[in-house]
Amino acid sequence: MHDVSRTSQLAQRRGCDPRWIEAIRHGFGHRTWGLTEGRAESPSATLPLSLVSTPWFGRFLVSLPFINTAGIESDDEASARGLVDRAIVEADRLNVRYLELRGERAVPHERLVTKGDAKVHMRLALPGDPDVSWKQLDAKVRNQVRKGDKSDLTAVWGSHDLLNDFYCVFSVNMRDLGTPVFGRRLFAAILDAFGSDAELCVVRHGDRPVAGALLVHGTDFTEVPSASALRAFNSTNANMWMYWHLLRRAIERGKTVFDFGRSSPESGTYRFKKQWGAQPFPAVWQYYVRSGSIGDMRPENKRFSMAISVWRRLPVWFTRIIGPPIVRGIP
Incomplete structure (x- = not known):
């Protein structure tokens, strides 16, 4: 039998590897940096951020695009709230549509909207x-x-x-x-x-x-x-x-832990991962919304259904040319 509590502890302890900042910066060409609270040599809280910006979708401040878990890693609630305050200031200064924090535990903050039921992390204790x-x-x-x-x-x-x-x-x-x-x-x-x-x-x-x-x-x-x-x-x-x-x-x-990535509960990918013994853990995404709505850029938005249908009929060589410039603008 898998030790589910051990899986949860290991997953929540790990935070975001700082090497992802370099990978996102060079892989997408996004401006990517980190905020910290506390002493520089031993910060009490960290928050990696990436500015996702294209002319056709607008600007978003995300922690972080592509990867499943980033958000705030903090020793205490006060430090976490301090980083949220600073991230909100950055979001206003950069005039983004919204700030998106991809974590596993919600940071209590009156200016954040929490969306914690759309996806789960599927993890297996090894x-x-x-x-x-x-x-x-x-x-x-x-x-x-x-x-x-x-x-x-x-x-x-x-x-x-x-x-x-x-x-x-x-x-x-x-x-x-x-x-x-x-x-x-x-x-x-x-x-x-x-x-x-x-x-x-x-x-x-x-x-x-x-x-x-x-x-x-x-x-x-x-x-x-x-x-x-x-x-x-x-x-x-x-x-x-x-x-x-x-x-x-x-x-x-x-x-000791295998992370299968995120899935929507009861979706095909969820059932695929569950058959291996993977267990679901919360994917808590929090937002500070300045314009539009949280669901505007999500693939499940009905306004993308026609585009998805058309994309499936395109030649693969063509999607390799036009796909990367499009997807780099999607948070």
Whole structure:
């Protein structure tokens, strides 16, 4: 049985790795910086911020875009409130539409609107042995992984040397979902910023890349900011097979928590992650809204339904050109 309380403690302790600031700055070209409270050598609270700005969507102040958890990391409520006050001043000065803080615990503040029910973090407590992890899996999951074993699949690990193969799978999957694709530059920046703590996994069917994932390893956890598989190869169970290898990799590197990322409760991705034994933990996003509404830029907004439908019919090569300039402006 998984120790859910241990998972929660580990997840909430970790904060935001400062290397994400460099990755976001170089990967998107956003102005990105950090605010601190207390002594410079030992701050009592920290808040990374990124100015997301494009002519077609406007300006937003976010902590942080792309990643699941950033927001305020604080030893006490007074320091946290002090950082919120300063972030609000920055939001007013920069004339943004809203300030968005992506955390796991709400900071009590009268000028913030809390939205804590739209997404959850899906996390799994890992044992110290892959064989123990295998035995903990549901029989249906193990059977799907075994089918992958029989499908001529191979997994390779690397860094920049696998970026082209990874991005090929990722961009096709994003097109199929109707979502503008992140630029190759973002993933290169993450690999640069995290060094040996970031790696790519590419699954091949014969010689063809059919699935790929980016892993980022923290002190005691591994997270998967991006994972994709080609729908045309669903019969090989490449995605299930890959995720088992991702879990094994995290265990082999001594990690005790695997972070599957965010999902909407009861969505398809939520059920996919839950079948591995992952448990939900709150994703608390707080806002200081200056104009418009919180939901204006969310993909589930009905005004984007036509754009999603059109995007799915575009050639992949074209989405790789126009996708990155579009998505860099979405908070």
